[in-house]
Amino acid sequence: MAKSPSTPIHLIVVLLVTYFVCTMGKSNALTCPLPPELAAKLHVDPAAIDSASTDYGNIVHSKPAAVLYPSSIEDIQRLVKSSYNCPIPFGISVRGNGHSVDGQDMARDGVVVDMKSLRENKTGIKIRVSKNHLFADVGGEQLWIDVLHTTAAQGLSPVSWTDFLYLSVGGTLSNAGISGQTFLHGPQISNVYELDVITGKGELVTCSKRNNSDLFDSVLGGLGQFGIITRARIALRPAPTKVRWSRAFYSNFSDFIRDQERIVRGGQRDVANYLEGLLMFDNGTPTEWITSFFHPTQLPQIMSLVKTYGILYCLELTKYHFIEDIESEIDQDLQQVFKDFAHVPGFIDAKFVSYQEFLTRVPNVENESQTHPWQNLFIPQSRISDFNVGVLRDIVLKRNITTGPVLFYPLNRHKWDAELSAVIPDEDIFYTASFLHTSGIDNWQVYDDQNKAVIKFCEEAGIKIVKYLADYTTIEEWIKHFGSKWTTFRERKAQYDPKNILSPGQKIFNGV
Ligand SMILES: Cc1cc2nc3c(=O)[nH]c(=O)nc-3n(C[C@H](O)[C@H](O)[C@H](O)COP(=O)(O)OP(=O)(O)OC[C@H]3O[C@@H](n4cnc5c(N)ncnc54)[C@H](O)[C@@H]3O)c2cc1C
Structure with missing residues (x-):
């Protein structure tokens, strides 16, 4: 049988990648050979590992075994497939722009896919018109600030935003994406026509409300559990001046x-x-x-x-x-x-x-000597006055430590698609309260204590709050969080990511 002339080099690369990854990882998580095409893109040096071991919150720190800087969607697919086919699969987290605050974008002893390398390819945002629909096909790695600039140049705009635009499209669509436009247009996840997704089996699937709708509904607000968003088709309208x-x-x-x-x-x-x-x-x-x-x-x-x-x-x-x-x-x-x-x-x-x-009213400021013990809550309208007295006055005002903006505004349930994975209170109107604390490296605990006191008060007073960007660490807490959506969430996980590979930093199926 004729041998391919590249076989020996191929083999050496496989062994080298395996060696690097296995020797630096403290667990046996990455014990399988990774594809040779990824050799130059997988980094295990301290700078790469450190960059993926922290996030905007700067409170949770968790080291991956390696960081992948993909130059194509195929690179991500190769990585997922190698974990899926490995007898001991390793966790893979996507780092959109690292603006989680509780380690949701990390993968202890696994691989973090840093999407910023895909942004270097400047063709990630394409504006299109089809059957009177205006939309942009946007890479999951793209930042909303670039979506704004590209669409505005054509006199167009998405309708639903976040307050801060240095967030990735895949990252906000994995949560909900809320701001002052949400009451009128729904969250960002309500304004997507179609997605390309790499599932936990490594398959690249196009999905929408008509086509593979289960996957589409799972991924939007799905905390990265079902697939990696590589393209989102986002609704556009004429932009205001x-x-x-x-x-x-x-x-x-x-x-x-x-x-x-x-x-x-x-x-x-x-x-x-x-x-x-x-x-x-x-x-x-x-x-x-x-x-x-x-x-x-x-x-x-x-x-x-x-x-x-x-x-x-x-x-x-x-x-x-x-x-x-x-x-x-x-x-x-x-x-x-x-x-x-x-x-x-x-x-x-x-x-x-x-x-x-x-x-662009919220500037992009990062400071490594700060921490961000944030808490974002959804509160049912029927208990909002109790929340004002018990939380705003009796906890937040009395403790007198709050720093950073506190946002507080109502949203309406009917603008949220109940089929999607995102969880909201069971009332027509609910409020969002965001305590966006900034603290030093050593004093975030007092804010964390205040956050916990708020949750404790709500539990004791029977106020059925829902955490947005939740930071739970046990399966019991997640089951309670998802409530009636849990069974579907778990079944879809078994279908699209049966080996629990994706987004281990959310600590839903992987524990602490
Ligand atoms: C300063 C600041 C302002 C913010 N303002 C708002 C706001 O106004 N409204 C709002 O709704 N939120 C806001 N957020 C929260 C923000 O939506 C979340 O932090 C979200 O995680 C987006 O950040 P990111 O793109 O850096 O994603 P990451 O933090 O990198 O990732 C978040 C999660 O999504 C997963 N993920 C990332 N990319 C993909 C992808 N392509 N496919 C599948 N999963 C993926 C990750 O694995 C992780 O689990 C803000 C956060 C910060 C720090």
Whole structure:
């Protein structure tokens, strides 16, 4: 039998990769030969390992055995197949942009696929039109900031965003992707037409609501458990040119939520295109989210209001301006909206900014000496006043340690597709509360304690909160989290990732 002339080199590469991976890994997780095509792309040097052992939270640290820098989708497929075919499969986590806060993007003793190497190929975002549908085919590795720039250059835009755009498309679609547009358009996972996914068996599958719908529904909000998103077809609309951006302060919680809910229940774009809320606590300096919006001369008065009331509630809404709109009419519309609202008189401000300026309002700042003990919750509307008293006033205000923005705004259930994996409260309206703490390397524990106290209070008071970007570590907690969706979630895992290879950092099927 004739031998291929490349066989000896091929064999050496296989052995070398196996050797590198096995010698540095502390467990026997990577005991199988990896494909020679991956040899140059698999890194086991300390710099690569360290980069994949931490994330934005900077609290959980977990070392992989190797990091893959793929240059093609086939590279990822090869890696998944080798784990699937290995008698002892190894875990594989995708690192979209490493902005998890609890190690969800890590793979202890397994392989982290760092998607940033795919972003070097600049062809990851393609705008298309089909049967009157406008959409962009976007690589799962792409950042939303690049989706914004590419689509805006064509006068187009996705409809549903996150507050911060240096997040990957695959990463936010594995969670939900929420922001002030969610009340009107649903989360980002409600605005996807089609996906390409590499399953835990290494198969590349195209799926949509019509085609392989089970896989499509599983992956959206699926915490990376069923497949690796390599392409998402995202709905586009004509982009607004400008945004009328307004904020108004409330000293009274009931007034604040009543006015927020009026907008959400109406759900009409002629009232607002974006709605959020920000809380200010009487604990020192205001966050940049406040100082960057209001004129410096207004700040002393705002701070004095916070001192008086302990918590100041800030309603934030925007109205989009399209090319055909007349500015003064938009102003009149907004004045009409605020006319009936019960905000503190005089404490309202508005400005016109470009659409891109508005969407890029949260800067990309990273600081390795900080930690981020965040907590994001969904709270049923029927218990929101109890949450205000028991959590905002009795825990957060009294402990007086909160740093960083606290976001608080309502969402409506009917904009979420119940078939998808994401979990939300069982009420028409629910609130999101995001405690986006920043702390030092050594003092995140006090924030973690506060986060736990919030959960304990809600449990004891019977408030059925749902954690967004959940950080559970036991199967019992996950079963409770998914509730009635758990059986389907588990069955789909068995179908699409039967060897529990994908996203071990979520600690659902792999334990601590
Ligand atoms: C500063 C900041 C602001 C944020 N703002 C918002 C916000 O406004 N709204 C909001 O909804 N969220 C927000 N988030 C949370 C964000 O959505 C999550 O952190 C999410 O994980 C996206 O981050 P990432 O792209 O870096 O993904 P990673 O952290 O890298 O990955 C997250 C999870 O998704 C999996 N994953 C990543 N890529 C893929 C893929 N292609 N296919 C399958 N699985 C994949 C990973 O394995 C991991 O389990 C924010 C986070 C930060 C740090």
